[in-house]
Amino acid sequence: MVAQTGDMDERDQGGPGADPGADVRRSGGRPLVGYGSGPVPGDVLAPLDSGAADVEQRWRSFHRWSPYTLLAVGTVMAVPTNGAFGLDRVDWWAMGALVAAAVVLEAVALRLGLARKGPSVAGSVYYWLRWGLAFCLAWLNPLYAFYAAIGYFGAGRFLLPRLVKPGLAASAVILAGSQAGGLPPGNTAQWALFGALLAVNLGLVAAMVHLDTKEGERSLAQVATIAELERTNKALQDALDENAALHSQLLVQAREAGISDERRRLAAEIHDTIAQGLTGIIAQLQVVANTDDRGLAREHLDRAADLARHSLGEARRSVHNLAPAALDDATLAEALKKTVADWSSRTGVRADFTLTGTAEPLHEEIEASLLRIAEEALSNAARHAAATRVGVTLSFMAGQVTLDVRDDGRGFDPLALPARSGSGGFGLDGMRARAERLAGGVTVESEEGGGTAISAHVPLVRHDQ
Numbered sequence: 001m002v003a004q005t006g007d008m009d010e011r012d013q014g015g016p017g018a019d020p021g022a023d024v025r026r027s028g029g030r031p032l033v034g035y036g037s038g039p040v041p042g043d044v045l046a047p048l049d050s051g052a053a054d055v056e057q058r059w060r061s062f063h064r065w066s067p068y069t070l071l072a073v074g075t076v077m078a079v080p081t082n083g084a085f086g087l088d089r090v091d092w093w094a095m096g097a098l099v100a101a102a103v104v105l106e107a108v109a110l111r112l113g114l115a116r117k118g119p120s121v122a123g124s125v126y127y128w129l130r131w132g133l134a135f136c137l138a139w140l141n142p143l144y145a146f147y148a149a150i151g152y153f154g155a156g157r158f159l160l161p162r163l164v165k166p167g168l169a170a171s172a173v174i175l176a177g178s179q180a181g182g183l184p185p186g187n188t189a190q191w192a193l194f195g196a197l198l199a200v201n202l203g204l205v206a207a208m209v210h211l212d213t214k215e216g217e218r219s220l221a222q223v224a225t226i227a228e229l230e231r232t233n234k235a236l237q238d239a240l241d242e243n244a245a246l247h248s249q250l251l252v253q254a255r256e257a258g259i260s261d262e263r264r265r266l267a268a269e270i271h272d273t274i275a276q277g278l279t280g281i282i283a284q285l286q287v288v289a290n291t292d293d294r295g296l297a298r299e300h301l302d303r304a305a306d307l308a309r310h311s312l313g314e315a316r317r318s319v320h321n322l323a324p325a326a327l328d329d330a331t332l333a334e335a336l337k338k339t340v341a342d343w344s345s346r347t348g349v350r351a352d353f354t355l356t357g358t359a360e361p362l363h364e365e366i367e368a369s370l371l372r373i374a375e376e377a378l379s380n381a382a383r384h385a386a387a388t389r390v391g392v393t394l395s396f397m398a399g400q401v402t403l404d405v406r407d408d409g410r411g412f413d414p415l416a417l418p419a420r421s422g423s424g425g426f427g428l429d430g431m432r433a434r435a436e437r438l439a440g441g442v443t444v445e446s447e448e449g450g451g452t453a454i455s456a457h458v459p460l461v462r463h464d465q
Helices: 002-012 023-025 048-079 089-112 119-140 142-148 150-158 160-181 186-289 294-319 332-347 364-387 426-437
Strands: 352-358 389-397 400-407 441-446 452-459
Touching: 002 186, 048 119, 048 150, 048 294, 048 441, 089 119, 089 186, 089 426, 119 150, 119 160, 142 150, 142 160, 150 160, 150 352, 160 186, 186 294, 186 332, 332 352, 332 364, 332 389, 364 389, 364 426, 364 452, 426 441
Parallel strands: 352 389
Antiparallel strands: 389 400, 400 452, 441 452
16 A cells, blocks of 8 residues: 555656646546556656656556466465365366466556556456456465455556446455455355455455545645646746846946936036136136236236136045035035135125024035035126125025025026026036935026026935934
């Protein structure tokens, strides 16, 4: 029985390509009875591992050669004991003919490869012919029960599913008769013994069939579970491969976005430092070119030199992504006050700085962005507004910091501005880009002849956050 169960496990636990429902379909919707070591189909045997395939090959060899062996064992034991069972000359000849017929039958089965083909009509005919020969031989000499016992092992291998249980019961009849002393029973006591032994044999067969069936169902469930796990693992592996591809794609996109963002940052820094510095230098040199006063010329040349040195330092800081130099040793309010004063001194335009609310140290990126926005707004006022007065206000409010730059210049029509380019870092577009990068924004109010008001607002994020 251990060997039979092992063979069933091998059949039901075929490789990944095996169909776990094939055996159920062949048996009309229920698992095949495994008692009798049914075969592993060829399409299931192929993907089995080498160990399982070797077991199946051993079972096939067993079903090919064990009938010859057990027939020989029965014959060797029956010949010297025929006298004890009262065999006459005719019985001897009958026994010889039956043994010869059994040898021929086994040779035909071997040639047809029935042990390899599995349950079939031909296999069922072979099984019942062999049972008939074993019954007749056991009738003559009960020691031929050795040959009849092969029926227990071949039922699942050769019989169609609906004939397995009858085949096992028929083999139990021969074994019970031999255990009772031979067939037919000679008296009532022998009949009673035969009945009891037959009941015991049938009970054992039923128990083994039940256990083997449950084992088969468990094996089918395991095969289905393994198949589902393999499908799940494959789906998981596909998902992992897809995620890896997406990750690589995201890395490329992140790298490209980083490069693009760095280009925008450098463009904004160059515009807000070098370009503005060069504009101031040009303005100072124009004054020098248009005056004959050597003292005034010297004053403006010194301012141009100071602007050049300042612009060079800011350019270097921009390359290293550092905060503006004005914020090195000063708060944002102090840096804005100094920037407004310097701008007023250079341009000759009155400019006032106002602080409202309680000033707090802000995150360095917020301070740098607000300072650059103020510098850009003042630069625009100097170049385009023709203003006589400018006011800069820094307001600390609940959760927000606001920078307002107002002038009384010529103003403009905001609706007439060109569409935003998206490049960032140039004029009003650059101011908006800086504020939006910090989850803030910039609003512009202006009208022709009515001055301009630029307001930038960003979240209040403290220096220690």
